[in-house]
Amino acid sequence: MTRQRVRLLLVEDSSDDEVLLMHELRDFGFDVSHIRVATREEFLRALEAGPWDAIISDYMLPGFNGLTAFSSVKQRGLDVPFLIVSGVIGEETAVEAMKAGVHDFLLKDKLGRLGPALTRELRESAVRAERRSMQEQLLLSDRLASLGMLAAGVAHEINNPLTSLIMNLDHALNAVPEQQLSLEGEQALRNAFECSLHIRQIVRDIKVFSRPGEQRLGPVELHEVLDSVLRMAWHQVFHRARLVKEYGQNMLAVGNEARLAQVFLNLVINAAQAIPEGRSSTHEIRVVTRLEGADAVRVEIHDTGPGIPLELQERIFEPFFTTKDSGVGTGLGLAICRRVVSEMGGRIGVKSQPGQGSTFWVHLRAAQSALDADAAPRTSLSGSEA
Ligand SMILES: Nc1ncnc2c1ncn2[C@@H]1O[C@H](COP(=O)(O)OP(=O)(O)OP(=O)(O)O)[C@@H](O)[C@H]1O
Numbered sequence: 417m418t419r420q421r422v423r424l425l426l427v428e429d430s431s432d433d434e435v436l437l438m439h440e441l442r443d444f445g446f447d448v449s450h451i452r453v454a455t456r457e458e459f460l461r462a463l464e465a466g467p468w469d470a471i472i473s474d475y476m477l478p479g480f481n482g483l484t485a486f487s488s489v490k491q492r493g494l495d496v497p498f499l500i501v502s503g504v505i506g507e508e509t510a511v512e513a514m515k516a517g518v519h520d521f522l523l524k525d526k527l528g529r530l531g532p533a534l535t536r537e538l539r540e541s542a543v544r545a546e547r548r549s550m551q552e553q554l555l556l557s558d559r560l561a562s563l564g565m566l567a568a569g570v571a572h573e574i575n576n577p578l579t580s581l582i583m584n585l586d587h588a589l590n591a592v593p594e595q596q597l598s599l600e601g602e603q604a605l606r607n608a609f610e611c612s613l614h615i616r617q618i619v620r621d622i623k624v625f626s627r628p629g630e631q632r633l634g635p636v637e638l639h640e641v642l643d644s645v646l647r648m649a650w651h652q653v654f655h656r657a658r659l660v661k662e663y664g665q666n667m668l669a670v671g672n673e674a675r676l677a678q679v680f681l682n683l684v685i686n687a688a689q690a691i692p693e694g695r696s697s698t699h700e701i702r703v704v705t706r707l708e709g710a711d712a713v714r715v716e717i718h719d720t721g722p723g724i725p726l727e728l729q730e731r732i733f734e735p736f737f738t739t740k741d742s743g744v745g746t747g748l749g750l751a752i753c754r755r756v757v758s759e760m761g762g763r764i765g766v767k768s769q770p771g772q773g774s775t776f777w778v779h780l781r782a783a784q785s786a787l788d789a790d791a792a793p794r795t796s797l798s799g800s801e802a
């Protein structure tokens with residue numbers, strides 16, 4: 417059995433008691449690394465230097481006590497198991513501490529309870545952390561859905577005047593007799609025309625991504641979706657890798673455009689994040705599409721990042737599995753990808769060897785024509801074989 421690792425902040429003025437406590441925890445089976453602090457200043461500095469998995473504090477300390485230490489932890493909004501271990505305590509003090517929210521109060525001559533108490537508090541704190549993270553995620557996806565709705569609305573509103581703008585510029589360029597336009601005038605018109613085409617592309621990209629809640633399956637032009645995704649991801653990609661497209665012909669898949677766009681965006685961003693910045697000429701992200709037999713299409717995203725160890729290749733699809741720092745990754749990307757793809761009757765998986773990059777592949781049913789896509793039977797498969 418692997419020993420549970422604990423980074424412990426010990427607030428204790430006696431080094432003898434430190435030895436006793438550490439002995440007890442290691443005997444119980446924890447793999448503890450700790451530092452001991454004895455004054456308020458040291459304690460506050462150690463709090464800043466965290467994170468800590470748990471804090472164990474004596475009650476009576478020089479210049480402060482266990483309760484004031486605990487209130488500093490609360491003030492900082494930290495949710496760390498906080499146990500007080502004291503030589504002597506009155507019943508009133510113990511009650512006051514528990515009321516303040518201290519997780520447990522133990523006596524130094526009954527340390528046998530320390531291991532089980534810490535185990536319980538670590539478990540409960542992990543449950544609280546997971547719940548918080550899921551709530552945050554729900555809020556986030558809620559917010560993204562409303563943002564998507566807003567963006568789709570704005571894109572729709574822009575579309576009509578934009579179409580008229582493009583037609584008028586086109587008319588001005590082609591229908592106005594040349595001699596009536598100065599050279600600069602024509603240059604300016606051309607410039608305006610190109611800008612308006614660019615705006616149309618941006619509006620189309622926004623529409624691809626922002627159809628929240630829409631689940632309808634239809635024939636999807638894979639290359640159009642992939643091109644939108646690659647434009648969206650460009651800022652994350654260009655300083656890390658060159659981008660290579662290796663597209664097959666006529667890739668029409670059964671799926672939902674907006675949700676497929678999310679899947680491919682996740683995969684491309686993951687590929688970019690796996691590659692360090694700054695050596696973009698030696699790294700590559702390659703997007704490959706091809707037909708697979710008569711009724712399937714396959715999209716592959718290859719990268720030249722560090723690869724993924726074999727034992728993690730299934731785990732990375734679990735919700736909340738991440739190796740990234742908090743704030744960078746929540747570990748939901750691939751879990752969502754797998755759910756979305758299997759809802760479309762497709763499959764997603766990875767092939768990777770450490771040191772040799774990774775290839776994420778997505779298999780989708782091919783749509784021969786617009787009619788086929790609606791008529792095709794829906795199967796729900798999920799798997800990870802290549
Ligand atoms: N192309 C890749 N190369 C190497 N490792 C990868 C690659 N793609 C994913 N991984 C590994 O899989 C883990 C899970 O990926 P996933 O997309 O689910 O979450 P995340 O990227 O960590 O966070 P999120 O997508 O929620 O922002 C990553 O943390 C990383 O360790």
Ligand SMILES: [Mg+2]
Nearest residue numbers: 682686749750
């Ligand atoms: Mg990701």
